[in-house]
Amino acid sequence: xxxxxxxxxxxxxxxxxxxxxxxxxxxxxxxxxxxxxxxxxxxxxxxxxxxxxxxxxxxxxxxxxxxxxxxxxxxxxxxxxxxxxxxxxxxxxxxxxxxxxxxxxxxxxxxxxxxxxxxxxxxxxxxxxxxxxxxxxxxxxxxxxxxxxxxxxxxxxxxxxxxxxxxxxxxxxxxxxxxxxxxxxxxxxxxxxxxxxxxxxxxxxxxxxxxxxxxxxxxxxxxxxxxxxxxxxxxxxxxxxxxxxxxxxxxxxxxxxxxxxxxxxxxxxxxxxxxxxxxxxxxxxxxxxxxxxxxxxxxxxxxxxxxxxxxxxxxxxxxxxxxxxxxxxxxxxxxxxxxxxxxxxxxxxxxxxxxxxxxxxxxxxxxxxxxxxxxxxxxxxxxxxx
Amino acid sequence: xxxxxxxxxxxxxxxxxxxxxxxxxxxxxxxxxxxxxxxxxxxxxxxxxxxxxxxxxxxxxxxxxxxxxxxxxxxxxxxxxxxxxxxxxxxxxxxxxxxxxxxxxxxxxxxxxxxxxxxxxxxxxxxxxxxxxxxxxxxxxxxxxxxxxxxxxxxxxxxxxxxxxxxxxxxxxxxxxxxxxxxxxxxxxxxxxxxxxxxxxxxxxxxxxxxxxxxxxxxxxxxxxxxxxxxxxxxxxxxxxxxxxxxxxxxxxxxxxxxxxxxxxxxxxxxxxxxxxxxxxxxxxxxxxxxxxxxxxxxxxxxxxxxxxxxxxxxxxxxxxxxxxxxxxxxxxxxxxxxxxxxxxxxxxxxxxxxxxxxxxxxxxxxxxxxxxxxxxxxxxxxxxxxxxxxxxxxxxxxxxxxxxxxxxxxxxxxxxxxxxxxxxxxxxxxxxxxxxxxxxxxxxxxxxxxxxxxxxxxxxxxxxxxxxxxxxxxxxxxx
Ligand SMILES: Cc1cc2nc3c(=O)[nH]c(=O)nc-3n(C[C@H](O)[C@H](O)[C@H](O)COP(=O)(O)OP(=O)(O)OC[C@H]3O[C@@H](n4cnc5c(N)ncnc54)[C@H](O)[C@@H]3O)c2cc1C
Ligand SMILES: Cc1cc2nc3c(=O)[nH]c(=O)nc-3n(C[C@H](O)[C@H](O)[C@H](O)COP(=O)(O)OP(=O)(O)OC[C@H]3O[C@@H](n4cnc5c(N)ncnc54)[C@H](O)[C@@H]3O)c2cc1C
Numbered sequence: 001x002x003x004x005x006x007x008x009x010x011x012x013x014x015x016x017x018x019x020x021x022x023x024x025x026x027x028x029x030x031x032x033x034x035x036x037x038x039x040x041x042x043x044x045x046x047x048x049x050x051x052x053x054x055x056x057x058x059x060x061x062x063x064x065x066x067x068x069x070x071x072x073x074x075x076x077x078x079x080x081x082x083x084x085x086x087x088x089x090x091x092x093x094x095x096x097x098x099x100x101x102x103x104x105x106x107x108x109x110x111x112x113x114x115x116x117x118x119x120x121x122x123x124x125x126x127x128x129x130x131x132x133x134x135x136x137x138x139x140x141x142x143x144x145x146x147x148x149x150x151x152x153x154x155x156x157x158x159x160x161x162x163x164x165x166x167x168x169x170x171x172x173x174x175x176x177x178x179x180x181x182x183x184x185x186x187x188x189x190x191x192x193x194x195x196x197x198x199x200x201x202x203x204x205x206x207x208x209x210x211x212x213x214x215x216x217x218x219x220x221x222x223x224x225x226x227x228x229x230x231x232x233x234x235x236x237x238x239x240x241x242x243x244x245x246x247x248x249x250x251x252x253x254x255x256x257x258x259x260x261x262x263x264x265x266x267x268x269x270x271x272x273x274x275x276x277x278x279x280x281x282x283x284x285x286x287x288x289x290x291x292x293x294x295x296x297x298x299x300x301x302x303x304x305x306x307x308x309x310x311x312x313x314x315x316x317x318x319x320x321x322x323x324x325x326x327x328x329x330x331x332x333x334x335x336x337x338x339x340x341x342x343x344x345x346x347x348x349x350x351x352x353x354x355x356x357x358x359x360x361x362x363x364x365x366x367x368x369x370x371x372x373x374x375x376x377x378x379x380x381x382x383x384x385x386x
Numbered sequence: 387x388x389x390x391x392x393x394x395x396x397x398x399x400x401x402x403x404x405x406x407x408x409x410x411x412x413x414x415x416x417x418x419x420x421x422x423x424x425x426x427x428x429x430x431x432x433x434x435x436x437x438x439x440x441x442x443x444x445x446x447x448x449x450x451x452x453x454x455x456x457x458x459x460x461x462x463x464x465x466x467x468x469x470x471x472x473x474x475x476x477x478x479x480x481x482x483x484x485x486x487x488x489x490x491x492x493x494x495x496x497x498x499x500x501x502x503x504x505x506x507x508x509x510x511x512x513x514x515x516x517x518x519x520x521x522x523x524x525x526x527x528x529x530x531x532x533x534x535x536x537x538x539x540x541x542x543x544x545x546x547x548x549x550x551x552x553x554x555x556x557x558x559x560x561x562x563x564x565x566x567x568x569x570x571x572x573x574x575x576x577x578x579x580x581x582x583x584x585x586x587x588x589x590x591x592x593x594x595x596x597x598x599x600x601x602x603x604x605x606x607x608x609x610x611x612x613x614x615x616x617x618x619x620x621x622x623x624x625x626x627x628x629x630x631x632x633x634x635x636x637x638x639x640x641x642x643x644x645x646x647x648x649x650x651x652x653x654x655x656x657x658x659x660x661x662x663x664x665x666x667x668x669x670x671x672x673x674x675x676x677x678x679x680x681x682x683x684x685x686x687x688x689x690x691x692x693x694x695x696x697x698x699x700x701x702x703x704x705x706x707x708x709x710x711x712x713x714x715x716x717x718x719x720x721x722x723x724x725x726x727x728x729x730x731x732x733x734x735x736x737x738x739x740x741x742x743x744x745x746x747x748x749x750x751x752x753x754x755x756x757x758x759x760x761x762x763x764x765x766x767x768x769x770x771x772x773x774x775x776x777x778x779x780x781x782x783x784x785x786x787x788x789x790x791x792x793x794x795x796x797x798x799x800x801x802x803x804x805x806x807x808x809x810x811x812x813x814x815x816x817x818x819x820x821x822x823x824x825x826x827x828x829x830x831x832x833x834x835x836x837x838x839x840x841x842x843x844x845x846x847x848x849x850x851x852x853x854x855x856x857x858x859x860x861x862x863x864x865x866x
Contacts, residue, residue, distance in 0.1 A: 157792065308842060
């Protein structure tokens with residue numbers, strides 16, 4: 001039986017381990033910390049099509065959106081994943097933003113995304129507490145959400161049921177090579193042999209690649225989220241500011257923030273999120289939190305009196321061309337990458353795992369995987385691996 | 387220009403630090419969330435039962451009043467009451483900035499202020515620790531601190547009759563204030579056996595001599611209990627509270643030294659209220675946010691300080707209960723030293739040496755207290771599957787164990803997010819140490835004190851830009 005070592009037990013590693021174990025591989029998942037202890041536990045769980053323009057990432061998002069319900073259907077731990085297909089509403093608060101949103105939604109519709117125009121009455125009925133100061137609103141019924149650590153641990157458990165082995169507290173240090181192939185991983189807990197290795201180490205996958213002796217330009221991009229005290233139901237969909245789209249597609253180092261407002265099953269409201277390039281500096285900046293709060297209040301002014309009880313942040317695995325890396329390493333046989341999902345790795349994990357499985361089996365994936373190749377210049381460039 | 391020292395917390399440690407820094411010539415901004423200075427010590431203001439022994443207890447109180455008045459009336463001290471530190475911002479270099487919300491906690495639109503001091507003294511104290519047991523979430527079960535605050539502040543007794551249980555020297559003052567406020571105290575239960583308590587107290591008697599004030603106080607409380615015929619029993623604990631919508635009876639039982647229950651010794655006691663305390667948990671979120679390393683001790687984690695109360699973070703000093711639980715005199719002495727050094731005072735000065743000696747004696751005394759009142763490792767034996775461990779989110783012991791036992795969900799953060807233990811309004815202040823203890827050895831841990839938003843801040847307050855503050859002794863805010 002072919003042995004595969006998956007490096008990283010975050011959302012992406014968990015999804016890949018599950019697909020590969022179900023496909024009959026002997027899978028060992030290795031994480032230097034615990035399950036879902038990295039970025040997966042420090043972000044949000046939006047499973048979105050709304051924020052992606054036509055192109056390969058949207059195709060991956062659509063595939064993922066289709067796969068999620070099937071993956072969770074009948075899973076004994078599905079409840080922990082808190083799957084909620086509540087739909088999203090994107091609102092533009094300026095005339096300029098309204099124009100951009102109209103155009104963006106039009107393109108998405110052509111690519112097969114359901115994007116419904118909302119009039120004032122429909123918006124007020126759907127989100128009674130939203131600002132009335134809205135220039136345009138579009139509803140995306142396909143948008144959904146999961147609780148990321150619950151989803152990741154559910155998928156890991158499914159992998160374990162399918163025969164996968166989980167090794168936590170075990171850090172990948174280097175590659176064991178034979179004849180130009182990787183045949184195992186040296187770890188802090190000894191060598192783990194494998195016929196193939198999957199690098200799913202999230203924002204650390206650039207560093208892991210370096211340790212394995214190859215190059216991969218994945219960098220951290222900091223993001224912060226605010227959590228309110230539990231509230232009676234106030235926000236019913238996922239509601240975003242239209243400039244969300246602008247922030248994702250940019251690589252500027254300085255602070256960007258766009259409002260993403262959503263309620264969780266626990267009654268809290270999550271307010272995201274910022275985007276900053278600060279390496280692995282995990283200090284929370286009050287001025288950044290302040291910007292997130294101001295943006296959220298522009299959408300929901302009535303939240304002004306609601307206490308924020310917590311803030312947290314994580315490091316999105318960022319690739320300069322904003323596309324994930326899914327595929328074989330160009331330099332080292334037997335090494336595969338499944339990483340670089342930036343702010344969408346939770347949602348995209350389902351499709352990523354299916355594509356990776358097909359590529360490793362030599363089958364044709366459900367979508368064109370070429371744009372995600374690891375040998376593309378954006379991934380192989382001489383980046384400062386922060 | 388003289389040094390600007392910001393002090394967070396105006397309990398015994400913070401007031402001491404202010405006095406020390408003022409003495410060293412610094413400008414001081416003293417910040418506290420409450421309206422009144424004095425911290426826990428003020429809340430346990432002994433005037434109610436000062437009547438029992440007006441002389442000595444009152445004497446201690448006068449010492450506190452002198453310190454408070456000296457500090458608050460000092461021209462170089464700016465006193466900020468009702469000012470909550472919600473965040474501490476670490477820079478790449480130098481002393482961190484202190485983010486403050488000024489104004490009544492319930493008032494809308496508190497003002498956001500930022501202080502950038504030359505040195506920062508953290509003295510935020512500790513809060514009551516209560517171990518869970520079946521029924522502890524019932525109305526009528528109080529932390530000893532809350533019961534005492536009500537008795538002192540409002541002269542309100544939480545119930546009558548009342549049973550007091552747990553561990554630690556503070557069982558006695560709590561019992562005393564309830565008796566003084568007019569409640570019938572049925573009994574006071576110390577979970578540790580008499581041998582452990584006595585060993586802790588009797589070892590190294592010379593330390594007792596230097597802390598005679600403190601030990602004397604305890605003797606006085608014991609005398610008060612005796613006069614009111616309140617039994618003080620050791621080796622017994624409340625292992626369950628029962629009642630329909632409110633506590634009606636307590637189940638007590640004999641404990642072995644490791645706090646496992648001796649079967650067959652259970653007794654049911656009808657009560658109107660139950661007060662419990664299992665010592666204190668230091669409030670470590672501010673030192674953690676400031677970048678201070680923690681020291682792990684048998685009594686739990688505290689802020690690591692050197693002989694001058696310097697933490698491992700640049701420009702940050704710590705004093706009082708966040709460095710160890712030792713009572714008000716220890717906190718005040720540490721504060722004096724921390725303030726003196728933070729304010730630029732000469733570490734070699736004679737009085738600094740004297741302070742260090744007094745601090746070391748107080749610390750030794752604190753260590754003895756901890757040894758006399760350890761928490762027995764077998765306490766989770768009281769818990770049942772359905773016992774609530776996190777009261778805010780109603781996470782049960784069973785669900786916590788199941789999450790920790792499942793290898794796929796077994797990381798501290800995954801368990802927390804999966805069970806929601808510690809995610810509610812108290813942000814794990816109550817259940818955090820408990821959950822950490824229940825999970826220790828089972829899952830790889832996260833820092834339970836990582837709480838970058840130290841106190842809730844309203845979205846509207848957060849969204850508005852802050853005012854930067856530089857001290858100007860002629861423009862004392864408190865004088866306006
Ligand atoms: C603020 C914020 C909001 C977000 N919101 C969303 C959202 O709404 N929707 C969405 O889809 N995505 C969102 N994301 C992005 C999403 O969280 C990530 O894309 C996703 O978690 C990446 O998962 P991963 O498994 O690749 O990485 P991780 O979860 O980081 O997992 C990588 C694992 O690798 C391990 N590791 C690292 N180095 C080694 C080593 N040397 N040896 C062994 N193991 C190692 C780590 O311990 C870690 O567990 C958000 C991110 C942030 C920061
Ligand atoms: C029930 C009870 C009985 C006690 N009995 C005795 C006794 O008999 N004898 C004795 O010596 N000691 C006793 N103590 C202990 C004594 O009160 C403490 O040792 C002492 O108060 C500790 O001093 P401190 O300055 O470290 O902390 P505290 O007195 O707790 O002061 C901390 C201050 O910091 C403030 N603060 C905390 N966080 C923030 C923030 N984020 N922003 C702004 N302000 C903040 C708080 O409002 C508080 O005023 C008792 C305590 C209790 C609870």
